[in-house]
Amino acid sequence: MQPLTWKGEIQTIKQGLERYAFLRNETNAARKKFKKSPSKYQEAQRQIRHDSGVELSERRTLQIRFDSALNSAQPVLERFAMFWANHFAIIDKDELPQLATGPFHREIIRPNLTGSYENLVKEATTSWAMIEALDNGESIAPNSRRGLEMKMKNLTPTVNENHARELMELHTISPAAGYTQEDVIQLSYIMAGWRPARKPKKLGRFTPIKFNPEYHQPGKLTVLGKEYEQRGLSAENKLLDAIKDFSNHPECKKFISFKLCRHFVTDNPTDAMVGHVVKAWNSSNGALPEIHKAVLEVAFENLSSTSKYQNPEIWFLQAMNIAGSKEPSFDIPEKLEILGHNPLRPIQPNGFPDTEAEWLSPEFLIRRLTFAKNMANVGRSYDISRKLDIENMVRKNFSNSDELIEWMGPNASRREKLTLLFPSNWMLFA
């Protein structure tokens, strides 16, 4: 994939992690230090937040995201990157959306879209952002060295099932594969040990991920009837082997292909559509470029019979795009908040939905209508140029441009025309 189009500074995972560690560790220290004085604590907290650059990071991440969408020479691939970023959703927890999610999208999702699905799952699963979001670092397997030490002290070591469950349910095989609670526990044992390395020490518990066998359940572990055991000196292969099997599971291929078709083609994909993508998956061994190509084939083949209600972010980008806007503004977080869709802030690990019914309600529609009116306020709106030739824009972007121009009316002002056009059926659906 080509490098990002953004010419300014781009925060790396390492920088994000350092800022995150700074923010969390300093905040905790301040809380202890100013236990008796809430006002002093608040003041310290404000300073720490400022020094960590936490707010700026989110603005910058969304600017970079919009910049890619509007300026990339590979806009279709950028669309797929958005899909996968949402598939491996990092939930809105603590300061992850500001400091972890952007770098995760840029370094874990984007560069791995030319490889295999299995590799993408591996990268996402062992990433710091995902492990922090889904608490895998909390796991201490009962028969691990640390677990046995705890038992000697009469403590009970436990695993956190959260990440293991979502790896199967949301990221790979889906419940259709028929795994059981015992499978979830066994996978949690396999995943135990994938946790922050606690090095360098100054970062406290917010450090890069490294497999630590001291927390891992030794021996053979069974998931979906298959045994996983250690090869070589480290047991880290167990998780990678499980991911390989999940990625080749027929239910996984079906589930992911269905999700791709639902996102890109129609709310109700047919078996034939899903089958076409599964076929490409099988013949390419899960190569993402081939899978993506198959999704596009399905989309083009069904162009006349399907239309897809666009999610708020894509709709906004679409409007900027047809208006020829190239420069994303600084206040995208606020704008996306109005639309109800900040892609950095999914509430649950299943990410944002794909269907019309999920994105429609009276208030959701009001957001689009009021937003369109604001965007159309040419001269005050940053997103649309004052010089925009609306008729020319319509001719360039719509096959039914004559009908549209007549509908907007010859006497309507520029502002009225855009207020009409953006929330019209022609822009809501694509």
Added chain:
Amino acid sequence: MIFNRRQFISGSGSLFLMGSPLWNARAEQIQKRNIVIISLRGGMDGLAAVPYIGDRELNKARPQINVSTKNKLNSDFALNPRLRTMHQLWKEGQAAIVHATSIPYTERSHFEGQNLMESGSTEPFTTDSGWLGRGIDAANLNGLAVSLPMPLILRGESNPDNYYPTKMELPDEMLMQKIASTYQSGGLVSKTMNRLQNRSRFLQEKAYGYEAFNLADTAALELAREEGPRVAVFDINGFDTHATQGGEEGRHADNLAKFDRVVNTLKKGMGPAFDNTLILSLTEFGRMVEQNGGNGTEHGYGTAIFMAGGLVKKAQVLTDWPGLKKADRFEGRDLNVTIDARSIYCSAMAACFDSDFEKLRREAFFGASLQDYTTELFKV
């Protein structure tokens, strides 16, 4: 301003009410029954909300995250101290609990669980309407969601409204008509547009904040209005506390307090209409009896349901307590379930919609075999 029903009836409080559009002279005669559903998403821990104090099992299982039991409900149960309004209502006979209950779903996935808790089905992701939406259709009523998306639970034929206001202005009437004319007639966008063009003026107010309790202010006014909706649905997120759940001060209790604040706001905002209202909580599942190493809890099964409002028959904990010993737990780990939560949902609808339990059981719950608790739990 402190206000209660007695003041209102005696007339001495009416001065306070001048200008308030809802507490008009007819308020006393309004017999409209309301139901407010509050979805506690992420898996609400019934054992942290309504701890069992009948034996020491819970203390042993949760040494770091135990909750004070000073607010005793009876000899067996206490209420989390953060549920202040609920405790007050309990004392007034306007709050009740169902315990060791859940929808019949044991796979512990949030997304399947929430889907079933809302759809009322037993197969995840097979139904695109909700049990409340179908109940509304069966009883021919109006619903109001207090969230930006339309929650599945309310979806049905009736095309309900929602409230989640923005500060921005809509285009003027003529432009709105013109935009509407592009929508495919009969489609969801067109229906939604039609709904918002015909809203009551309360719903056209501007935003003050998006916390559930901010929104509850407006929902209370709408519910209290005779022509307003009889059904409102709220969401409170964040009950999925795998780590640092805490006791009374932690994340879980903070979310319980949010729920409590919504109840409080509704009670204050609705005035006398609160007496004709039932608030009912939902969640996809409870949490494991034993805490984990990160002072959190894993996904479980059995949990509690909160009920509040004037339609609650009496302060009671309805339960057939299964016990917390390992052998009594579901799969040795979770609070077991002895009451199907759908029976409670269906009974609540029957009570609030003046509708037949049997009819709702068939039309909203696909004829599942459910038990009728209507007269046991609610004033009918």
